[in-house]
Amino acid sequence: MDDRKTSEGSFKQARVRILVLAVIIAVGLSAGISRLFYLQVFRNNDLSKIAVRQHQKTVALEPLRGTIYDRKGRVLAVNLDVESVYAVPSEIGDAREAAKRLSRFINEDWRILEKKLKSDKGFVWLARKIDPNIAIKIKNEIKNEDLEGIGFIKESKRFYPKKELFGHLIGFAGLDNTGLSGIEARYDEFLKGEDGFIILERDARGSHIFPSSGYKPPVKGKDIVLTIDESIQYICERELDKAIQKTHAKSGMVIGMDPKTGEILAMAVKPSFNPNEFIKYAPAEWRNRIVSDPYEPGSTLKVIVASAALEDKVASPSEPMFFGEDKIDIDGEIIHDTVREKGRLSFRDVIKRSSNVGAVRIGMRLGKERLYSHLKSFGFGDRTDIDISGESRGILRQTREWSKRSIGSVSLGQEIAVTPIQLITAVSSVANNGWMMKPFVVSEIRDEDKIVRKVYPEIKKRVLSAETAAEMTRILTSVVEAGGTGEKAAIDGYRVAGKTGTAQKIDLKTGLYSDRYFISSFIGYAPAEDPQIALLVVVDSPEGLAWGGSVAAPVFKNIAEDVLLYMNAPSTNEERILMVKRE
Numbered sequence: 172m173d174d175r176k177t178s179e180g181s182f183k184q185a186r187v188r189i190l191v192l193a194v195i196i197a198v199g200l201s202a203g204i205s206r207l208f209y210l211q212v213f214r215n216n217d218l219s220k221i222a223v224r225q226h227q228k229t230v231a232l233e234p235l236r237g238t239i240y241d242r243k244g245r246v247l248a249v250n251l252d253v254e255s256v257y258a259v260p261s262e263i264g265d266a267r268e269a270a271k272r273l274s275r276f277i278n279e280d281w282r283i284l285e286k287k288l289k290s291d292k293g294f295v296w297l298a299r300k301i302d303p304n305i306a307i308k309i310k311n312e313i314k315n316e317d318l319e320g321i322g323f324i325k326e327s328k329r330f331y332p333k334k335e336l337f338g339h340l341i342g343f344a345g346l347d348n349t350g351l352s353g354i355e356a357r358y359d360e361f362l363k364g365e366d367g368f369i370i371l372e373r374d375a376r377g378s379h380i381f382p383s384s385g386y387k388p389p390v391k392g393k394d395i396v397l398t399i400d401e402s403i404q405y406i407c408e409r410e411l412d413k414a415i416q417k418t419h420a421k422s423g424m425v426i427g428m429d430p431k432t433g434e435i436l437a438m439a440v441k442p443s444f445n446p447n448e449f450i451k452y453a454p455a456e457w458r459n460r461i462v463s464d465p466y467e468p469g470s471t472l473k474v475i476v477a478s479a480a481l482e483d484k485v486a487s488p489s490e491p492m493f494f495g496e497d498k499i500d501i502d503g504e505i506i507h508d509t510v511r512e513k514g515r516l517s518f519r520d521v522i523k524r525s526s527n528v529g530a531v532r533i534g535m536r537l538g539k540e541r542l543y544s545h546l547k548s549f550g551f552g553d554r555t556d557i558d559i560s561g562e563s564r565g566i567l568r569q570t571r572e573w574s575k576r577s578i579g580s581v582s583l584g585q586e587i588a589v590t591p592i593q594l595i596t597a598v599s600s601v602a603n604n605g606w607m608m609k610p611f612v613v614s615e616i617r618d619e620d621k622i623v624r625k626v627y628p629e630i631k632k633r634v635l636s637a638e639t640a641a642e643m644t645r646i647l648t649s650v651v652e653a654g655g656t657g658e659k660a661a662i663d664g665y666r667v668a669g670k671t672g673t674a675q676k677i678d679l680k681t682g683l684y685s686d687r688y689f690i691s692s693f694i695g696y697a698p699a700e701d702p703q704i705a706l707l708v709v710v711d712s713p714e715g716l717a718w719g720g721s722v723a724a725p726v727f728k729n730i731a732e733d734v735l736l737y738m739n740a741p742s743t744n745e746e747r748i749l750m751v752k753r754e
Contacts, residue, residue, distance in 0.1 A: 232367035232389045233326065234367065234389035234391055234392060235250045235389070235391040235392065236344060236348050236362050237362040237364065237391065237392030237395060238394045238395075239354060239355075239394070239395045240395070240397065241397050241400055242396065242397060242400050245401050246332060247331070247333055247341055247399075249330055250327045250328065251327070252325050252326070252328075253327075254306035254325065255296065256297040256298045256301065256321065256322075256323060257295065257297060257321075257324060258287065258294075258295050259320045260287070260288055260289060260290045260291070260320065262319050262320030263320040264319065267281075267285050270282070270284035273309065276305050276308050277298045277305075278298075279297075284297060288320075297321075299326065300346060306323065310323070330447065331343070331445070334445045334446075335443040335445050336401070336404060336408060336443075337446075339443070339457070339459040339461075340397075340459060340559070340612065341354050341446060342355040343447075343449045348363065350362060350363070352449075353446075353459060353560070354395065354397070354559070354613070357558060358558075358616075361392065361395065362393065362395065364389060364392035364393075365389060365390035367387045367388045368386070393617060393623055397613060398435050398612050399435060399437060399438065400437065403737065404439065406737070407425040407437040408443070410730045411439050411441055411726065413729075414708075414723075414725075418710060418713030418714055420711055420713040420714070420722075422440075422441055423439075423441045423709060423711060424439065424440050424441070424461050424709040425437065425706065425709070426591050427705070428595050428596070428610060428704070428705045428706075430599035430600075430602035430603045430696055430702050430705045431608070431702070433596075433599075433608030433610045433628055433629065434610075434614070434628070435610055435612045436734075438612070459559060459561060461591045462562040462563065463562065463590070465563050465565040465566055466589070466590075466674070466709075467585055467586075467588055467675075467676075468587070468594055468674060468692070469583070469675075469690065470527075470530070470583065470671060470672040470674075470719070471584060471670050471671070471672035471692050471693075471719075472582075472587065472594075473522055473530050473583075474597075474643070474670045475549050475551075476545075477518070477521075477522050477533060477643065477646065478601060479541065479542060480518075480537055481639045481642055482635050482636065482639045485536040485537055486518050486536055487518060488517065488518050490518050491516065491517055491518075492517065493510065493515060493520070493526045493528055493529035493532070495515065496528055497510075499531050499579070501575065501576045501579040502574070502575035502576045503576075509527065510524050510525075510527075510529075516529055522646050522649075523649040523655045524655070525656045525671060527583055530582045531578075531582050534579065534582025535578055538578070539570045539573055539577065540570055543567070543570045545634075546581075546587070549597040549607070549634055550596055550607065550631075551565055551593055555609065556609060557609075557612065558612055563590050565589045568586070568587075584672065585675075591707050591709060595694065595707045598694050598707075599702075600640075601635065601644065601647075602702040602705055603640075603702070605633050606630055606632075606633055606634075607631045607632050607634050608628055609628075609630075613626060644668050644700075647668035648668045656718075656720040656724075657669050657693060657724045659720055659725045659728060660720075660724040662697065662731055662732050662735070664742040665697050665699075665742060665743045666699040666700060667699060667728075667731065668702075669693055669694060669724070670694055670695065671720040671723070672691070672692040672719045672723075673689055673690075674690045675689055676688040676689060689717040690711050691709075691719045691723045692708060692709045693708050693723035693724045694707045697731050699743075703734075703740045704731065704735070708724075708727050708730070710722050710726070
């Protein structure tokens with residue numbers, strides 16, 4: 172009886188266990204089915220993507236950047252195939268020893284290289300786009316020392332064959348081939364091209380074994396043709412270098428423009444920098460100061476003041492404007508003159524001899540409102556909209572901010588700051604019969620042999636009548652003749668029109684004008700009767716004699732003489748002058 176009860180109890184317990192087990196199994200199956208349903212239905216897309224990522228890797232294919240040419244088709248910036256060094260850490264035996272060996276060639280501390288070589292990643296870069304000579308040395312080291320897990324991949328690197336010659340204008344592209352300064356940055360959207368890609372399949376270990384069908388080729392960037400002429404650029408930089416070495420100046424700039432079209436023919440900034448090694452220079456040294464840095468122009472601004480006076484007919488070329496005084500008082504401020512004449516000077520001679528007293532009288536004849544209006548019309552205080560990044564507006568205060576002395580200061584090129592591109596654009600309008608042209612440096616954008624964009628000369632406005640412009644040209648040619656401040660800019664066989672400038676710099680310690688540091692300059696164009704080129708020469712802080720006529724005018728002469736010969740510009744003669752006047 173007891174045995175039967177025990178048997179029945181055991182049977183009931185077994186049934187309970189079976190039931191519980193069945194319930195557990197049922198719940199487990201339900202959970203599994205639910206989970207499977209959830210993954211299959213709701214997470215299908217996400218899990219598929221994860222699976223693809225585990226078995227495939229998409230590698231971006233970098234496009235070739237477009238080539239930059241000068242106006243005659245000479246290459247100024249191009250992409251070259253170079254080596255990049257990589258490592259597969261899992262294949263490296265002694266990471267420390269390998270790092271020490273490689274650090275002799277790669278500009279990286281061996282401890283940093285060791286960390287890369289011990290990485291748990293399947294692939295690491297050790298050095299990108301290295302010098303070909305360094306690549307050869309590393310390959311020899313790998314071969315001699317039997318270093319496993321180190322390899323090379325061809326990549327494209329930007330190269331500037333002219334080195335410092337066009338550094339500030341062209342700028343540079345970074346490691347990823349993105350333009351970072353100059354033309355490279357301004358026209359990056361055209362130059363950079365379009366990335367491609369290739370999909371690589373991986374095995375179970377994650378190694379790349381073969382490309383899949385996924386492939387999109389990269390699209391090369393568009394090419395750019397500049398208005399710049401390499402030969403003219405070389406002449407400008409050569410002569411500017413000579414002047415800086417001779418005078419021990421702090422820096423210098425030269426810009427050349429075709430006054431009839433607005434095309435920039437040369438743009439030289441010193442000290443220069445090599446865009447192939449831009450990382451070795453401070454960012455401030457990359458700046459194109461011809462468009463970005465305004466300065467007080469001094470007497471070169473008298474070209475604009477005199478033009479305004481003639482245009483408004485408040486003075487005539489032969490009218491006396493200087494009466495032998497060596498100074499003039501404007502609201503208690505004494506302005507001294509460098510001219511030491513006993514007699515009178517005409518309006519024309521005031522510009523020829525660069526009389527400060529005479530220039531102030533001209534400015535006072537105009538009055539501050541008309542003077543300001545003309546300065547604004549000539550583009551000061553506004554950007555020229557040249558196609559270079561970083562252009563400054565300069566400084567031209569509104570007349571309500573002028574003091575009683577400002578009319579005199581501005582007439583002498585003080586209390587106003589201009590950029591070199593503003594000044595040469597303004598004076599070129601005098602050379603171009605009163606028409607102001609928009610300056611530009613890119614003439615064409617090409618896609619293979621097809622022209623995508625063609626840039627044509629653009630007239631901005633008329634700033635002077637043809638009669639005033641012609642009269643100013645006659646006056647400016649007298650500056651370069653015997654007795655003028657710019658006679659050292661004279662060129663045999665050509666008539667030159669121009670103006671000297673010697674501007675005192677502000678002493679940053681005192682806030683006053685320095686009696687030691689000057690900006691010496693000369694701006695002019697030639698041949699005067701049919702200008703082929705306008706040039707502005709600026710030499711900052713020359714030592715010793717700092718007059719623009721002594722420092723900058725000879726630089727202009729040396730540049731213009733060689734450039735006119737290079738351009739085959741016809742020599743000046745009376746027959747040609749009469750012909751041009753009749754036209």
